[in-house]
Amino acid sequence: MLCLSLTPLLVLVLGVSLGAAFPHDTARKGCRLAKYQNIAHDEQRAVDKMRQAVSIGLCLQVNNHKCNTRLFHRKWNAVDLPMSDRVVLVAAELNLTTAMLGLPALPSFAEARRRPLDFFTQAREDVRGCVDPSHQPSGRLRHWLHKLQAAMRAAPESTACLRATTILHVLQVLDNLRCAALQDKC
Numbered sequence: 001m002l003c004l005s006l007t008p009l010l011v012l013v014l015g016v017s018l019g020a021a022f023p024h025d026t027a028r029k030g031c032r033l034a035k036y037q038n039i040a041h042d043e044q045r046a047v048d049k050m051r052q053a054v055s056i057g058l059c060l061q062v063n064n065h066k067c068n069t070r071l072f073h074r075k076w077n078a079v080d081l082p083m084s085d086r087v088v089l090v091a092a093e094l095n096l097t098t099a100m101l102g103l104p105a106l107p108s109f110a111e112a113r114r115r116p117l118d119f120f121t122q123a124r125e126d127v128r129g130c131v132d133p134s135h136q137p138s139g140r141l142r143h144w145l146h147k148l149q150a151a152m153r154a155a156p157e158s159t160a161c162l163r164a165t166t167i168l169h170v171l172q173v174l175d176n177l178r179c180a181a182l183q184d185k186c
């Protein structure tokens with residue numbers, strides 16, 4: 001079992017989620033989400049292939065570790081949020097996804113995650129330019145961000161659980177990214 005410190009991951013996710021990690025003058029200037037309105041089929045296929053390649057093992061891992069998989073099961077969808085909240089949600093999800101995919105992995109998974117990790121990393125960088133550092137998330141989103149913080153602070157043994165949950169929900173992250181790029185109901 002890997003023993004990893006979650007503190008750097010927590011700082012990264014919180015910084016983007018709360019907007020504190022970005023200078024005020026760069027918000028909106030570098031916002032480049034339009035290219036995610038129609039995510040390339042090859043990228044979607046690579047993400048789904050990665051998820052499917054490890055999904056059986058991840059499902060067993062989630063069930064065996066009694067993982068709290070409720071992090072991605074919300075009573076609301078990204079489309080129910082105002083646009084500024086969607087961007088914060090997507091930024092937090094992309095930070096979590098890239099952090100979890102970037103953890104050390106077995107060679108078989110390392111190869112399957114290579115292209116999706118590159119894609120999510122680029123998307124995360126693009127979304128950073130769209131986060132308004134002065135925005136205060138709505139109650140729904142704020143509650144979810146607190147749940148994310150708690151999951152990130154959990155014991156190092158639960159890193160495997162958080163990673164498994166994140167990988168199982170990468171397609172939802174893709175949908176939320178597309179929804180944020182559309183700037184309307186999707």
